[in-house]
Amino acid sequence: MSTSQKDLKLKKRSFSAFLGNMVRQQLFIPVAALLILVLFNLIMDPSFFKIELGHNSAGDPVLSGYLITIIDYASELAILAIGMTLVTSASGGQDISVGAAMAIAGSVVLRVLCGNNPRPEHMQTSIIVAFLIAVLVSMCFGAFNGMLVAFFKIQPMVATLILYTAGRSIAAWINKNKLPVISDPSFGYFGNSIPGIPLPTPIFIAVICMIIIAVVLKFTNLRLYSQSVGINSSSSRLNGINPQMVKFLTFVILGVCVAVAGFIKVSRLSTINYSVIAKDIEMDAILAVALGGNSLGGGKFNMKASIIGAYVIQFLTTTLTKFKVNSTAIPAYKAVVVIILVVLSAPIVREKMGTLRKKLARSKGNVGKEVA
Numbered sequence: 509m510s511t512s513q514k515d516l517k518l519k520k521r522s523f524s525a526f527l528g529n530m531v532r533q534q535l536f537i538p539v540a541a542l543l544i545l546v547l548f549n550l551i552m553d554p555s556f557f558k559i560e561l562g563h564n565s566a567g568d569p570v571l572s573g574y575l576i577t578i579i580d581y582a583s584e585l586a587i588l589a590i591g592m593t594l595v596t597s598a599s600g601g602q603d604i605s606v607g608a609a610m611a612i613a614g615s616v617v618l619r620v621l622c623g624n625n626p627r628p629e630h631m632q633t634s635i636i637v638a639f640l641i642a643v644l645v646s647m648c649f650g651a652f653n654g655m656l657v658a659f660f661k662i663q664p665m666v667a668t669l670i671l672y673t674a675g676r677s678i679a680a681w682i683n684k685n686k687l688p689v690i691s692d693p694s695f696g697y698f699g700n701s702i703p704g705i706p707l708p709t710p711i712f713i714a715v716i717c718m719i720i721i722a723v724v725l726k727f728t729n730l731r732l733y734s735q736s737v738g739i740n741s742s743s744s745r746l747n748g749i750n751p752q753m754v755k756f757l758t759f760v761i762l763g764v765c766v767a768v769a770g771f772i773k774v775s776r777l778s779t780i781n782y783s784v785i786a787k788d789i790e791m792d793a794i795l796a797v798a799l800g801g802n803s804l805g806g807g808k809f810n811m812k813a814s815i816i817g818a819y820v821i822q823f824l825t826t827t828l829t830k831f832k833v834n835s836t837a838i839p840a841y842k843a844v845v846v847i848i849l850v851v852l853s854a855p856i857v858r859e860k861m862g863t864l865r866k867k868l869a870r871s872k873g874n875v876g877k878e879v880a
Contacts (some may be wrong), residue, residue, distance in 0.1 A: 534801040538816040541799065541845075545823045549830075556830065561706060566693070572704040574826055581821035583710035584610075584769040584786075587717050588793040589818040593760030593802060593809050598758045599736040600659050600806030601664025602794045608675020608765050609649050610786040614768030615679035616642040618688040621695065626688040635695060643767040649675075650763020651756065658755035672790070680686055680782045690778040699775030710772050717768060721811060731809075734758055738806030788839070792821050795842075 526794060551557040559573040588606055595603050620638035621631045649671060656667035690696075691825030701708050725731045735756045736744040741751040769789075774780050798804055799820055828838050851857060
């Protein structure tokens with residue numbers, strides 16, 4: 509065999525090894541899904557990626573385009589994915605009440621700002637006070653869910669089914685079944701855009717939340733504790749970790765994420781529709797975690813993968829909407845695509861694919877020897 513042939517063979521092996529390492533990475537599935545969606549839209553309609561600078565009804569400059577819509581509307585989902593990832597890791601289950609809890613948080617914000625008048629000329633208090641009260645209320649509901657899961661040992665989906673069922677009724681009760689409307693334009697800045705800044709504000713809020721959780725995971729033991737409890741609660745207890753408190757804390761953190769996402773939602777329209785707001789968002793949040801390659805049974809997690817998963821879900825939703833897929837059929841399309849991706853990311857499938865790759869490499873090697 510000549511030197512050039514040996515070099516070519518070595519290059520092929522190194523490239524195969526590189527591809528194999530890439531496929532084994534947890535980020536591979538969400539990133540691959542994102543690239544497939546990008547490629548599909550490039551082929552079908554390159555104008556999908558067009559971004560324009562225009563003006564809104566108030567005459568302020570704003571960026572518009574499908575990409576801006578994706579990044580904007582994925583903000584709430586990315587924030588929820590942060591909390592849902594922690595809950596899934598520590599408890600081995602999911603919180604299905606986040607959509608209803610967002611309705612409660614949004615309703616609290618509007619009630620504090622409106623007072624007893626559903627359509628006030630001026631806000632009754634500052635926006636920051638209303639937001640902080642909503643955070644406290646959401647933390648209380650998160651603590652309620654966490655208590656049922658951590659101390660009463662109720663399966664997470666069953667425990668959160670209570671708030672999932674009653675949450676929207678509680679949200680309507682908070683405002684006495686009225687639909688409050690905030691006329692002050694400053695309230696809408698948080699869900700739309702601040703005058704003079706062309707990018708939607710939720711994008712910045714989501715980035716701030718990502719930075720905060722990155723700092724928390726880096727400088728605290730939250731990642732270690734939640735993963736340890738999720739992998740083996742009994743052994744973590746023997747190592748001095750309190751599994752009940754870790755699970756409880758993750759639900760409280762999810763409550764904070766819910767409050768932020770709910771605040772953004774009501775700020776977008778300056779009002780609320782109790783039965784429609786954040787409808788089915790809990791399913792998208794769970795899918796984002798699964799699409800990120802995280803085990804829904806708890807244990808190790810990759811926060812970056814979950815966040816990318818959230819943007820992939822919104823990218824898929826926007827793509828389907830853009831190509832005029834019936835809104836009632838979108839969940840079915842999303843379910844099919846996500847099931848395929850989740851199955852591909854399953855450990856057993858990856859193991860089988862790895863075994864198949866080794867067999868193919870072996871057979872190629874044998875063929876090469878026979879030819880030589």
